[in-house]
């Protein structure tokens with residue numbers, strides 16, 4: 236999404252959730268400095284296929300992964316939103332890219348990174364300590380922010396890990412984006428909350444998922460990328476729901 240337009244979304248999100256822009260900026264500067272010291276990758280270093288699957292951490296993620304055993308996943312670039320990484324690893328699927336604000340199960344994320352997954356690390360006002368702790372342990376890191384971009388820290392638009400996967404894929408030129416485990420709604424899984432069981436989302440999470448859904452809908456209806464949805468949660472306006480068999484025909 237174009238930066239000036241994103242900044243309008245960002246302002247509304249800050250007001251809705253009561254987050255401070257200054258906190259986001261400080262965290263982004265921290266990330267920028269660490270990446271400066273430990274090595275940079277840029278969006279030009281990332282090649283993706285025409286077809287991308289974005290994995291969110293909603294309740295349909297696991298059933299989706301069972302279905303996807305019947306699909307040739309080599310045809311797709313696989314982008315996992317944070318905690319969704321754990322579910323992929325459980326099925327022996329290695330994500331090509333992980334988009335994370337470093338609050339998923341970090342052992343799994345670090346493991347996948349060591350085995351080749353590229354990490355898109357997002358700095359925000361609520362994760363500066365994680366940014367300081369984990370980024371130096373990671374390789375192949377692309378930094379992002381939801382606030383103003385810096386030399387090593389990009390802003391492709393988007394807020395939660397899942398919708399930022401979508402905006403990243405669009406920025407990198409995806410022709411098809413398949414949504415999986417992107418249920419939105421009011422139920423979160425243990426993949427999203429590593430220390431808890433599956434259950435109702437708290438009020439802040441409900442708000443975050445509402446923004447995530449609005450942003451994905453905006454992306455689906457304002458880009459040349461074709462969206463398809465195999466998740467079984469809320470209907471994403473303007474996006475065709477398909478089953479896995481359809482994916483073998485695109």
Ligand SMILES: Nc1ncnc2c1ncn2[C@@H]1O[C@H](COP(=O)(O)OP(=O)(O)OP(=O)(O)O)[C@@H](O)[C@H]1O
Nearest residue numbers: 291292293316317395396397398417418419423427
């Ligand atoms: N029902 C759902 N529960 C959890 N995540 C979902 C759901 N539906 C879609 N998603 C997407 O999957 C992503 C999973 O990432 P994760 O749970 O780490 O969230 P997050 O963006 O870091 O939010 P939080 O700050 O609450 O941890 C979310 O960002 C969201 O976009």
Ligand SMILES: Nc1nc2c(c(=O)[nH]1)N=C(CO)CN2
Nearest residue numbers: 254336359360361394395396
């Ligand atoms: N300041 C701030 N920014 C965020 C937060 C958060 O909790 N605080 N959570 C997000 C979910 O991915 C994305 N961005």
Ligand SMILES: [Mg+2]
Nearest residue numbers: 317336338396
């Ligand atoms: Mg996260």
